[in-house]
Amino acid sequence: MHELEQLQNPERLVLFAVTEKGEVKKAEDSLVELAELAETAGGEVVGTMIQPLEAKNKKTYIGKGKVEELKELIHETNAQAAIADDELSPSQIRNLEEELGIKVLDRALLILDIFAQRATTREGILQVEVAQLADGLTRLIGEGHALSRQGGGIGTRGAGEKKLETDRRHIRSRLNTLCKELKELEGQRDMNREIRKKQGFPLIAIVGYTNAGKSSLLNKLTEADVLAEDKLFATLDITTRKLSLESKQTVMLTDTVGFIRKLPHHLVEAFRSTLEEAVVADLIIHVVDGANPFEEKHRQVVYETLAQIGADKIPVLTVFNKKDIWPENTILRDDMAEATVYASVKTGEGLAELLAKIEEIIRRLKPYICTTISYADGQKIDFIRRYGQVVVEEYREDGIYIEAYLEEAYIQKLDLKRE
Ligand SMILES: Nc1nc2c(ncn2[C@@H]2O[C@H](COP(=O)(O)OP(=O)(O)OP(=O)(O)O)[C@@H](O)[C@H]2O)c(=O)[nH]1
Ligand SMILES: [Mg+2]
Structure with a gap:
């Protein structure tokens, strides 16, 4: 769908999830985020449904009775697509699509769709296509069924999606070609990294949950011109800028792609080289949106992702950001971090202290x-x-x-x- 058309006429979506009894609150929190993702993708959430259930239904993910309820909800709200919060198997998608009569997606497909919309550089576009193809391939295995998302709109964007209509052999050969091209691009980046290392400047990677304010921080500290938006995954590409500290020492500051819970595993793989900026860093600045009610969960996801990519031994300096909009009496702590700063990139509060802390840690390193x-x-x-x-x-x-x-x-x- 064209961006303008999308704005004027957003796709109407219903969200649904299955959760264990007693975990309903967690499922609700996760749905709030799924709704944000859906809006980022250009949709409008018109209804949600959570079903406490001991075991997910193999055929339809939600139980039989709930399928009927969901059908009614779709009818009442005139929804055009339904999105599940967990990964669905191709047969679950197919069965649900048949029953509900509209397009059905899951969280991973939605995130892939956002990445597809946001990728701008050659490397980003290739990485997204690799992730989409790998995701499609996994879903195809054992199914003997070509997964094709037709009808346009959310879940159908990106080069990878079109290729899913062809068979596995083609997907594999396309994946090989893409991986080769990506390797070349990564080679260039490794070289840039080497040059930076040789220059002797300490490398600092800014990481954090999506929308925490990473790009805003880089922009503020270095007058870089990185897109910062109140949207999830505004940044997919890496930007590195020099920053001169008070002591005249220069450090290299790198902005990275944001993390999110249930980040599709194929995306982590495809974006591994991008995420690896954090692995080679001397110091990690972990930006946290201190105003977000789920900030604790966000921090946990960030540390898990860092461990997943092998960056869990690097010292972390946590910045609790957006202090200007924290609710009163907010108390925030991060026991995993070596040091903590409370700041607002927007007002500039706490940034002098942040720079002093960076200096202190770098000096020690x-x-x-x-x-x-x-x-x-x-x-x-x-x-x-x-x-x-x-x-x-x-x-x-x-x-x-x-x-x-x-x-x-x-x-x-x-x-x-x-x-
Ligand atoms: N109120 C307030 N808003 C902030 C602050 N810092 C950043 N923001 C806003 O938070 C939103 C997200 O900022 P970004 O810098 O794009 O966040 P990011 O971490 O780079 O996000 P991704 O690239 O999507 O992972 C933007 O709308 C910013 O204007 C702050 O200190 N206070
Ligand atoms: Mg960003």
Whole structure:
């Protein structure tokens, strides 16, 4: 659907979920988020339904009686599509579509659809297509049925979706081609990363739940021009900017794609190289929307995702953001973080403290050296200032006494003797 047409005439959606008895509250929270996702995809939620059930129905996910109820709800609200909060099997989708007479999707397909709409760079587009094809392939296995989403609108966008109409063999060969092309792009990025590492600048990755304010933070600190929006997954591509700290030390700050609960596993795989920006970082800045009632769950998802990609050993500095709109008496803590800052990117409150904390941690992460440099070697000090951090500088008889934080490689390169 065309974006403008979508705005004027959003697709009408009903959301439904099955949950264990006693877990209804959790299911409701998850549906609130599913509704946000649905709106991000350009839809309008016109009804929801939750069924407490011991076991999900193999054929139709919800129970038989509930299918009838859902049918009524669809009829009353004139809905055009129904979205389940859990992953559905292809036969569940097919059976439900037959019973309900409208398009049926699940959370993973919805997220894939949003990613497909938002991808702009070659790499992003390829990553989304890989995720869609891999998702389709998994759903096809054992089904002997081609999953095709027809009729347009949500769940039918992105190059990958069209390919699902062809058979598995084609999907596999297309996946191979795409993966090769992606590998090349990743190779280029690895090289850029290497160059950055060689330059000696500490690398800082900004991570966090989607919509927490990561891009806004990068923009505020570095005057970058990254799209920041009140939408989920505004950022799919990586932006890195230099940031000069008070001490004149330069660090590299990278904005990354947001996390979300039940992030489709194929997306994590396809976006692994993007997410890996966090793995190579010296420090992770974890941005949390402190005003979001589910912030605790969000933090948990972020830490789980970091562990999943192998970035759980890197020090974390947590920023509880959006302080300007926190409800009164908000108390926030993050025991997983090495340090915590309370801030508002919008008003600027707490950002000076954030910069000071970054400085403090980076300083600790970098080796420290005490040395005397002869007056004839004065240019070495310029070098140290640029790539490290001079803490003490005294002009003495035998030369300039320096205490500085500097990477071991530079200490060797400059042939500095430790005192
Ligand atoms: N009130 C308030 N809003 C904020 C603050 N910081 C960011 N926002 C808003 O929060 C929304 C999301 O901000 P983004 O910077 O796009 O969030 P993100 O974490 O990059 O999100 P994704 O890229 O979608 O994962 C935007 O509407 C911002 O204007 C803040 O301190 N206070
Ligand atoms: Mg962003």
